[in-house]
Amino acid sequence: MELNKIEELLEKYFDGNSNEQDEQKLRDYFAQENIAEHLVPYRQMFVFFEKEQTLQSNKEFKLESAAKNNSFKRFSYSIAASVILAIGAGIFVYTNNFNSHAEDLGTFNDPEIALQETQKALTLLSKHVNTGYESLQYIEEYETTKNKIFNIN
Structure with missing residues (x-):
């Protein structure tokens, strides 16, 4: 494999743009005995990665996702x-x-204050009752006019 191609693959690898085939070509290249002098420092890295991929652990791991969920x-x-x-x-x-x-x-100790407050409340109530009574006069007039039109009575 030519040196320029390997350097391009290394650049892609370190940028994070390489795929599986590119990485396999790099591992194959660095597994050889004769490699370019300026690429020797990368050899240990790729040999280490290749060696570590084949290792398997005998230790069993329990997933604690259920415990975390609980x-x-x-x-x-x-x-x-x-x-x-x-x-x-x-x-x-x-x-x-x-x-x-x-x-x-509504509780007062002084009867005079209680009388004054009661008078205020009753005055307020009578104002509202008078307003309602005025509205009834309009209804009475309506009834009289309706009776004249339809000759009721």
Whole structure:
């Protein structure tokens, strides 16, 4: 194999653009006895890679993906339970505080202040009732006109 081709293959290899056939050509070249002087440092690397590919381990490995998956499930369940607990505690505190304030509404120690507040509330209520009564007058007028048109009565 010519030297230029080997140098091109080495450049492709170090750029990460080589394929299996190119790498096999490089391993074959560096397995030879006579190689170019300036390429000698790469020989040890390719011989090492070739030697290490043939080694096999006798050690058995257990995959712990199931254990990791279990721990992830436990973690996510604990987070979900914490969130639910926090929401429940928040609702409990909110409702208890709201109810305690609701019991205090409308109670006065001084009867005169209580009378004034009652009068304010009744005045506000009467304004709304009067507005509703004015609307009823329009309905009454409509009924009278309808009766005249259709000669009812």
